[in-house]
Amino acid sequence: MAVNSFREDEQQAQVSKWKTLTRLYRYLLAYKSRIAVVLLIMLATISINMINPLIVEQAVNVHIANRDMKGLLLLGLAAVVLNLIMVAGVKARMIMMAKLSNQVLLTIREELYVHIQKLSFSFFDSRPTGKILARIIGDVNSLKDMLSDSVTTLIPDFLTVIGVITIMMAKNVKLALAALLTLPFMAAGMFVIQRVSHKAWQVYRKKSSNISAFVHEEMSGMRIVQSFRAEQESRDNFDVLLKEHRQSWNKSVRCADLFGSLIELTWGAGGFLLYYIGIKVIGVGEIGIGTFMAFSTYLAMFWSPIRNLANFYNKIVTNLAGAERIFDILDTEPEIRDKSGVGELPDIQGSVEFDRVSFAYSDEPETKVLKDVSFQIRPGETIALVGPTGAGKTTIVNLISRFYNVTEGHIRVDGYDLGDVSIRSLRRQMGVMTQDNFLFSGTVKDNIRYGRLDATDEEIVAAAKAVNAHGFIMQLEKGYDTELSERGQSLSVGQRQLLAFARTMVSNPRILILDEATSSIDTHTEILVQKGIQALLKGRTSFVIAHRLSTIKNADRIFVINHGRIEEAGSHEELLAAKGQYYELYQAQFRSLTSA
Known part of the structure; x- marks a missing residue:
């Protein structure tokens, strides 16, 4: 069976970015009512923001020109009230979207975890556990800002751009076109950058996954690492992975930074063209001072959301690789599943x-x-x-x-x-007990009850007594309520095996499978176990795998x-x-x- 180790980058099918985005945004559509409230708040804040330059124009061209101080003060007071409302609205929408995006992440993570539980053994056999954890934790977390900004940044900034263009065109077409001349060059540059950047971020995600796989494997096998004095070799391998991770990060960030440079360049060129055409071509005399000031403000209002949109697009390119890796697992069909x-x-x-x-x-x-x-x-x-x-x-x-x-x-x-x-x-x-006696963090009682979640305390004790585990359990600090460390490391190998046997026995199976189930038990303990399980095996179909032939003579x-x-x-x-x-x-x- 082909296995993907921490030394190899994961392979996944290439899917169109648009398909991945639309699939991701379907999770947001499950919260239509809350998004509608956020959109209404944003509509109000955007409207207020759009009015601000018009207030400046009114103040300069009318009230200041006519020395109307009373009207200027009233206009200023109205502007203060409106902007306080806008600040409150912006704060409210940010809080609402933060909660909403966290809820979406929770939904995606739960859906991913439930789906992974359905996947066949071949899925887990072919890749390190750390790479699976990287998708459940790191890749899901990478989507948070993108989901939140999809509503709080994408929609308001897009509406702002449309509104600014509309107002600029209505006030002076020539000046508006002058300010927008650099947009086609910006769009072409962004298209080229995103193609390179997306591939770089895909590589970065894979390198991050390799590190997660390595760390998980090394921590799980730390006893072996120290026993064979392999710390230096382990460190050397870790350094190689860190170097690859750092190089992929640097390349990705350098590509991402090109977005900001492109926006600043086109913004500066657009501003130059606005003033050059406004002064040299149209002439200052044909444009009022207040109108020119309003246009200057609108120019900043136009390019600021454009920069935000570019940053958001950059964020999509950055984190879309995480979404692709999540959907890659969700699209993995279980080999073992019920047919219709x-x-x-x-x-x-x-x-x-x-x-x-x-x-x-x-x-x-x-x-x-x-x-x-x-x-x-x-x-x-x-x-x-x-x-x-x-x-x-x-x-x-x-x-x-x-x-x-x-x-x-x-x-x-x-x-x-x-x-x-x-x-x-x-x-x-069925009851299955293998030579891998995995115990979970929790109490002794919890681990035995895992065999049948509705088992009573009396049934748990009876199962433990049947396999002669009751004696050593009662010698533990809190008996059946003793908390076990991860994988039951505080117990001996034989004790862990007895608990695993009790867990299988409490399920009261009709077919019992014991795969090297007594391989780690000493001879004295094995005799006790064999006596205990004879009554439990009676009347049940049992399959026993054992290398010690003395254990299967009967x-x-x-x-x-x-x-x-x-x-x-x-x-x-x-x-x-x-x-x-x-x-x-x-x-x-x-x-x-x-x-x-």
């Missing part, structure tokens, strides 16, 4: 049938992990799977749990094809798996008498134990 019209799997007895089952990973379809496997298991049977590493043992139990879909053939439980029943109704009746049948096929099947005594592969495995282990 599936039914619920009723309470089962536990029979399992493999009918000519073959399996290959989706990215390596030519390499079959299982090849034409067939068998039938009766309810309540205990089946042991043995064989060399990579033979296909874990693949068999993963297919029963439907963590992967079969490539060929059929798997049936109580006669129901797994593809015809819902995944949830299947897994509700299985009803033993399947010897090799090269993706069942090469031997029978009881412990039958397989020893056949003197085949199982006999050789057993003798090899026996000799190693006696020589030790």
Whole structure:
């Protein structure tokens, strides 16, 4: 299976910017009423802002020219009141949009998290956890300012530009055209810059993701790093990633800075053309002083929102890469999902049938992990799977749990094809315990109850007693209410395994899967566990994978798996008498134990 490590940039499909933007803005449309209120407030503030130059023109051309001090004072008072209203409105819209954008981010993050939970194991197998975290946290956070500014900057500044152009054209077409002559050059420059800048920011996001993946991996494996004195090597790798990250950031920022330089250049040229044409071509005599002052103000009012719009466009180019990475995951279809019209799997007895089952990973379809496997298991049977590493043992139990879909053939439980029943109704009746005994932060009780969230305290204690975990739990500081650290690092490996076993047992499954479930338990503890689970295994169909053959001697049948096929099947005594592969495995282990 192809794996993307922290050393490699992630690959994703190229999608048009417009499609990504429209999809992103659909989240805002879910809050139409609140956006409408913000827009009304903005309309009022923009209108007041538009009136200000007209107030200046009125003051100069009328009241000051006619020495009307009373009228000038009244006009000034009206201007103060209007601008106080405008300031209050701007503050209110900023607060409202900040809350709204945070709500949208929450919605996107929840949707992303829920979708990731539905994705198949192959998704998680093919990339580091840190790269997934980077999308859930960093990429989602990058959208906040863009979403907020879409309403608080884009709309008011766009309306301001339209309003200013309208007023300028109405007052003097020649002066307005003079001020706008540089716009086509600015648009062409922005088009070129954004193409380069967007690619640079895409690279930056990927480099940030690489760092997240590396840090997560190193922190998770810090015991190994320190045990093998690999701190310097780890630091060297981190320095390489930081250098790539810094270089991608510098390139992206340099591209982004070109937007500001372009705006300043075209603004200055537009101002020069306004004064040059106004003075040299039209003539000062044809334009009133107040009108010229108003035009100068409108020129600033025109280019200021243009600069804001350019900055917003720059922000879109900067953060659109984050949105693309989010939608890339949301567009990833789960390989394992219910097909249309599936039914619920009723309470089962536990029979399992493999009918000519073959399996290959989706990215390596030519390499079959299982090849034409067939068998039938009766309810309540205990089946042991043995064989060399990579033979296909874990693949068999993963297919029963439907963590992967079969490539060929059929798997049936109580006669129901797994593809015809819902995944949830299947897994509700299964208990799976692997050699990776993952424990969550929380209490001991919480971790056991994870097997069945409605389990009572009495059922939790009963499950713990059944696997002989109750004794060591009661010796902890607060017993079942003891808080565990991340991954249960405060417990021994054996204790973590016993808790994981109790968690599986409390779910009361009809089909039980134990994949190297006792590999980390010492011999004394294993004896206690084996005694405890015998009663729980009774009446349940169980699949047990174990390298220690002594632990599966009492299985009803033993399947010897090799090269993706069942090469031997029978009881412990039958397989020893056949003197085949199982006999050789057993003798090899026996000799190693006696020589030790």
